[in-house]
Amino acid sequence: MNNTTLPTEELKKYGIINEDLSFSTKLNEDDIQKFLKGYTIVADNDKNRATFQLTDNNTKLKVIFLERDKSIDEILKNSKANIEYSNIQDLSKSEKELIFEKKAFIFDKETNKVVEFDLIKNARELTAIIADKRDVAETNLYKNELMKLKSFLQDKIDQFPEMAKEIAKDLNIVSKEIGTVDGISKKQHQSQEQNKSDIQLNVNDPDVYQDANRMREENKEQEEEVEKSRRFRR
Incomplete structure (x- = not known):
């Protein structure tokens, strides 16, 4: 150096x-x-x-x-509430180079800072963060951004044949993450259905009503016995 x-x-x-x-x-x-x-x-x-x-x-x-599709101030502001996504592309629009990046911005409450993640370079780490949030809306939004990135890369393979191998590598990374997110979505859906099922059982389970009715009948019988005893004593 x-x-x-x-x-x-x-x-x-x-x-x-x-x-x-x-x-x-x-x-x-x-x-x-x-x-x-x-x-x-x-x-x-x-x-x-x-x-x-x-x-x-x-x-x-x-x-x-x-150039970004959003201002950095807008990104920093919005990322404090939800994960914010942004595209970055080469201003020169070179025909020989493909410069396009899709970023995710996540607010870190521990450091009070917004952290930038690349949807390709930081794919596994970003997917893990999304999974930990256990938020269906965030998961669906993340998958949508991955799908848009996949579509973009597929289009660019033909446009940049000299970079086809490199683009295909990125495409494989994105496709793999989409598969992983599908698995996460399935588990989240199953969890939601289980929660709904548990609530329905608490409200509509016939055993619950049968037990309640039986207790009411038993209480009624006990009250009748007490009343008979009082009358007998009189």
């Missing part, structure tokens, strides 16, 4: 480093070290997202401009 040949002019242009070559105060030490090791810096502003990555032994800066 070569830190002496950083593309300083480009880094200044995008505010990653200052005129004195120090890194922006918006980046903590961990961010800086990861960036120098090839990790991507992400910057969000309204519906726009820019990613920055050092390449070629830290001599070049790769910049990609993306």
Whole structure:
């Protein structure tokens, strides 16, 4: 890794480093070290997202401009109530590259922060979180987003034949998660039906009414016996 040949002019242009070559105060030490090791810096502003990555032994800066279908403020606000989904795509609309991401934003009550998950890269982790919520509406919404992503990927296989193998790999991940979600939905449905059945038994179970009627008859007989005893004593 070569830190002496950083593309300083480009880094200044995008505010990653200052005129004195120090890194922006918006980046903590961990961010800086990861960036120098090839990790991507992400910057969000309204519906726009820019990613920055050092390449070629830290001599070049790769910049990609993306656009969301929703503003970041809207996403953060809505995610505090329910899981929020958003699509991100390449603004350049390059015919040689396919850049499309579907994200899920979940509010973490323990850290009081909104956490971003990718529906492909974080598929298993995200599905596990959905399952733990045991919320039929959230499960159905998640499956719907997976189905839309699957449809998108299927369409792109023909459009990007040179990337067909990579797209097919992502498609398999999405299809597998859909199968897993179907299993989760089935269990949730069975649980709901069981709960309904339990309620109906409590209200409509003939044994319950028979027991109640029998108790009423027994109480009536006891009252009659007491009354006879009182009359006899008189």
